[in-house]
Amino acid sequence: MRLESNVFWIPSIFFFLAGTLYGIFTSWSEWVGIVAILLTGGMFIMIGIYFKMLEKRHGRRPEDDEDAHISELAGSQGVYAPWSWWPLVIALGSALAFVAMAVGWWIMVPAVIIGSVGLVGWVFEFSTGRHAH
Incomplete structure (x- = not known):
């Protein structure tokens, strides 16, 4: 889950930086764009935090280990609703x-x-x- 967490942490840094630069270049006069860019960064951080919590809860997965075998992922992968309307x-x-x-x-x-x-x-x-x- 470390990779998935970083996939969302890195863009959040970009959006916070971009929102701040956008505010500087517009002299903090155009609030809709600033707020939208900063909220996008906030949404990326929320997902990154969620993946970090999953990493702490579940530990390393076979996908995270480069020496893992395919058979380590065998078995039930989750609960799905069969025949759901x-x-x-x-x-x-x-x-x-x-x-x-x-x-x-x-x-x-x-x-x-x-x-x-x-x-x-x-x-x-x-x-x-x-x-x-």
């Missing part, structure tokens, strides 16, 4: 939300309801039914 419900809610921005804001109400139902269903999918634990 909830992403389609979320996609419908998202599509309606984009239609609401183009057509009329009243469509946003059913979009939020459908999207929320889809998100709750997807999160709690393993709590009920055939795949409950």
Whole structure:
């Protein structure tokens, strides 16, 4: 995870430097660009911190070792939702939300309801039914 963390730390330094230089060159008069560039650097730092926390929690992985064998990655790679229809419900809610921005804001109400139902269903999918634990 050290490589993944550095992939996000290094651009964050660039964006903070670029935001500061942008502020200097515009005499700190154009705040939208300064804030946008600095927030981009902040988002890169958040992801870098997350990967650094994963590195501390899980230690070195076989991908980090140059002498590792393919067989070291054998086995279960995670938990995936089999036969899940909830992403389609979320996609419908998202599509309606984009239609609401183009057509009329009243469509946003059913979009939020459908999207929320889809998100709750997807999160709690393993709590009920055939795949409950």
